[in-house]
Amino acid sequence: MARYECAVDVAALDAVDAHVHVEKDHAGHHSLPTEVIEAAARYFRAPTERPSVDETAAYYRERATAAVVFTVDATTQLGHPPNSVDDLVAGAAANADVLIPFGSVDPRRPDALDEARRQLDDLGVRGMKFHPTLQGFDPSDERWFPLYELVEAAGMPALFHTGQTGIGAGMPGGHGLRLGLSNPVLLDVVAAAFPRLTVIMAHPSVPWQDEAIAVATHKGNAYIDLSGWSPKYFPEALVRQANGPLQDKVLFGSDYPLLTPDRWRRDVAELGLKDDVLPKILKENAVRVLGLAGTSAGTSAGTSTGRGRA
Template identity: 40%
Template sequence: MIIDAWAQHPTLRHSQDPIFESLRRWTKIPLPTAELPVRTTLEMMDQAGVDRSLICAWFAPRNVMISNDEVAGFVAEAPERLIGVGSVDISKPMEAVREVRRCINELGFKAIRILPWLWEVPPTDRRFYPVYAACCDLGVPFCTQIGHTGPLMPSEVGRPIYLDQVALDFPELVIVGGHIGYPWTDEAIAVATKHENVYIDTSAYTTKRYPQALIEFMRGHGRSKVLFGTNYPMITPAKALENLDELSLDDEARQLFLSGNACRIFNL
């Protein structure tokens, strides 16, 4: 089994948002002009043998690129393949808490994801804390982005070391830091090693771009700490999994990376 821990089924609003223009230098993906059907995402998964994908909503200040209800609609088209991950507006703390509860209790989502770079504040900002408390109360992971940003936004808020303080304040909170934390991957490994409930996902990177320190972590004591992710549609599942064998993971480490850790962490 293969589970993609970070993907999007994008709306046209998301795909066409000017904030992603800088990424097109690398992806060479033309600007979409029509909504992407869910079957296209499923076909991309099938090409790589990906069984299930966690697809997320996108909330930015004054801008909802992919709403929670839209994610729920996509999941409803393929409930055996797609898993919802919600997001919220942290500028409205009580509304955010109520929306977290709605995402989990009514929409059936498995996690909440908020991206610090979209809000230009680190995850230690006070506005995140009600969301952390709600996730703890509901027993669901909080997912976020660590590392530099592809979009031309400040990267400092993605330093993995910020999650150290969050994990100290909320030791029961399960935290998944996506995008491997580069160029601070050693920080990410250190925080994930220190805290029982902190994890890393490899979204936005192909296997041949994983830092050697991360590969060694996956082979050794960090085998239960790293999840496979794509950041689709930025990277297709097939592209993300190219050269997987070159990581030289043993059978246990490979199974945990591709699905076992995600099944455990997201209660799938």
């Protein structure tokens, strides 16, 4: 079993993409059932083919960009197991100069705590990804607090999908997926109960942008990743906050392969962000939030400090 050890050289990086999906493993298994992949591809007008973990690494290496990679285990809700997390982490370990793997466990699995512990302790994942709508759970329910406790104790961030989703879009009943579970105000409860847990709210939280801004403003441990939408379509309030009060709390993310980092970066140039703000969004905030500065290749002396989180 390959344990991930981060080998990202922060100084050599142009950017950090905080939100990248790897949804296919080496056995060819996809994270989502075929009919859901096809519906999502129609919604995003994107190809159904998913790049492998190695292809993803090569793509990001070419761009001198590190990528946080993950899948989503929504076994209970979908009746479909995800692509292998072990395979994803092994791929990230083999490409540790550019990939940063997050784990994923379906909170509704009876063995969720053991599996989260295994991913954090044995596989060395650098955070956990949750998708309340896809996984069908209310993140503010105290039932899931033991899971957050584990992630907090490991000193790792928890990233939650927020806002609407293309998954299930246009399908009868949206494939049974409930949008309200991804209202970011539910994460206010998590951030309040776990003040040492870094909570990253993924995406412009359409149609709850004001809620996400309120949580990120009030909770020192809450952040926003800007993935999933071209910056062209960002709500005005989000742009104003990113360029001002929340400039230290927003992270570049694409949602690759559904949106490419090239497109995102081309379009962000049109937002008129201040010169000193863009470098924070593209790299500096992520280095701090993900604890990358303390990784072995990230220190100038080249010494390993293990998990570098302060």
